[in-house]
Amino acid sequence: MQQGDRLTGRLDPELRYLSRTPGSAAFVDDLEPYGGRVQRHADSKVGVLDLAADLDARGARSADVYSCGPAGLLDAVEAYAADRPGCRLRVERSAAAAGPPDPAVERGFVVEIADGLLEDITEVRRLRTAQSG
Numbered sequence: 169m170q171q172g173d174r175l176t177g178r179l180d181p182e183l184r185y186l187s188r189t190p191g192s193a194a195f196v197d198d199l200e201p202y203g204g205r206v207q208r209h210a211d212s213k214v215g216v217l218d219l220a221a222d223l224d225a226r227g228a229r230s231a232d233v234y235s236c237g238p239a240g241l242l243d244a245v246e247a248y249a250a251d252r253p254g255c256r257l258r259v260e261r262s263a264a265a266a267g268p269p270d271p272a273v274e275r276g277f278v279v280e281i282a283d284g285l286l287e288d289i290t291e292v293r294r295l296r297t298a299q300s301g
Contacts (some may be wrong), residue, residue, distance in 0.1 A: 181205065184222065186241065188212060219244050225254075230254035239263070 173205045182205050187193035189212040197208045209217050223233070225247075235245045242259050249257035 178221060182226065183207070184209065184226070186211075186237070220248050223248055228252070228255055232256045232258070234258045234260075234261035236262075 183202065185193060185196075185199065185206060185208045187208070187210050190208075191209070197206075211217070215253065219241075221267045223229075228248070231254075233245070233249065233255055235242060235257065236259065237259070242261060245257065246259065249255040274296065
């Protein structure tokens with residue numbers, strides 16, 4: 169959203185924020201300033217979203233679409249775009265490394281907390297809890 173705001177006035181980005189439950193959505197407070205430009209969908213409240221119908225209703229057939237999230241969601245968005253040549257899709261995939269940690273590379277470490285950083289660590293814990301819930 170911030171990137172869209174930094175670009176020319178021609179753009180009016182919209183965010184469709186999907187989650188399984190309302191509590192599993194991270195950064196919700198950060199999105200409040202964008203008001204109606206952010207629409208949230210929680211499967212636990214209204215059922216699984218019909219992704220193709222939702223994207224079609226938003227004009228994605230002939231628009232720039234940016235997507236990130238779990239592999240299943242990105243696979244569905246890519247399948248949607250493959251059937252609609254006017255949809256200009258960009259995805260961001262991230263995944264954990266396959267297999268167990270390598271003890272030769274993965275070692276314990278000590279974190280020294282500077283003044284004021286304890287609040288940041290608390291926020292990370294809150295986000296991890298929200299993501300696992």
